[in-house]
Amino acid sequence: MELVIASTNVHKIREFRSLLKPLIEKRLLKDVLSLLDFPSYVPPPETGSTFEENALLKATHAAKAIKKWALADDSGLVVPALQGQPGVFSARYAGLQATDRENCKKLLSEMRLLQDTARDAYFECAIAIASPEGFQRVEKGVCEGTILEEERGGNGFSYDSIFRKHEYSKTFAELDEGIKNRVSHRRKAFDRILFLLESLLSSQEEHALLD
Numbered sequence: 001m002e003l004v005i006a007s008t009n010v011h012k013i014r015e016f017r018s019l020l021k022p023l024i025e026k027r028l029l030k031d032v033l034s035l036l037d038f039p040s041y042v043p044p045p046e047t048g049s050t051f052e053e054n055a056l057l058k059a060t061h062a063a064k065a066i067k068k069w070a071l072a073d074d075s076g077l078v079v080p081a082l083q084g085q086p087g088v089f090s091a092r093y094a095g096l097q098a099t100d101r102e103n104c105k106k107l108l109s110e111m112r113l114l115q116d117t118a119r120d121a122y123f124e125c126a127i128a129i130a131s132p133e134g135f136q137r138v139e140k141g142v143c144e145g146t147i148l149e150e151e152r153g154g155n156g157f158s159y160d161s162i163f164r165k166h167e168y169s170k171t172f173a174e175l176d177e178g179i180k181n182r183v184s185h186r187r188k189a190f191d192r193i194l195f196l197l198e199s200l201l202s203s204q205e206e207h208a209l210l211d
Helices: 010-025 051-066 087-092 100-110 177-183 185-210
Strands: 002-005 031-034 069-079 120-130 136-147 163-165
Touching: 002 010, 002 051, 010 031, 010 069, 010 177, 010 185, 051 069, 051 120, 051 136, 069 087, 069 185, 087 100, 120 185, 136 185, 177 185
Parallel strands: 002 031, 002 069
Antiparallel strands: 069 120, 120 136, 136 163
């Protein structure tokens, strides 16, 4: 079976392909595609008020339109002291076409007077899987940390350069990619959905053998 990652974000695609590699090695997945493989596909507007709603919206829409199983995520940074901002607007916090750097600069500006625990924040990720026939499931993961007062590191994307996970001395943008992938919000959400996905794929393989 082929699985489509319902995203054109190359960072997310690379991260998900790395996480899904064990299923390919077990031959439960034939290939992992992305929306980059379907240039004529037009994603739906992200109208959900939560990460879960947006993830399900993207996964179900892609699965029905492309007629393949689809996996989608919606994630962002939540700062309780800013009433949950940037939240679902994380990718467009500084404007619809804002770059990661512009989003980071705006957040640092908004938090310039906040100190100590008021700078606490967490990344939240919802991952959804959906089939063309209508099956759907969503799981969530959270990674807690703090927002620094300046950017550090050249790896990662989004708000990685200003987010330091609790109990770590480096920002996500300074961490080795392998370490980040093991402790990230996306990995936590993925781990919760992996067992279900593997069970579904194993069941499909058994049915194919019986047929």
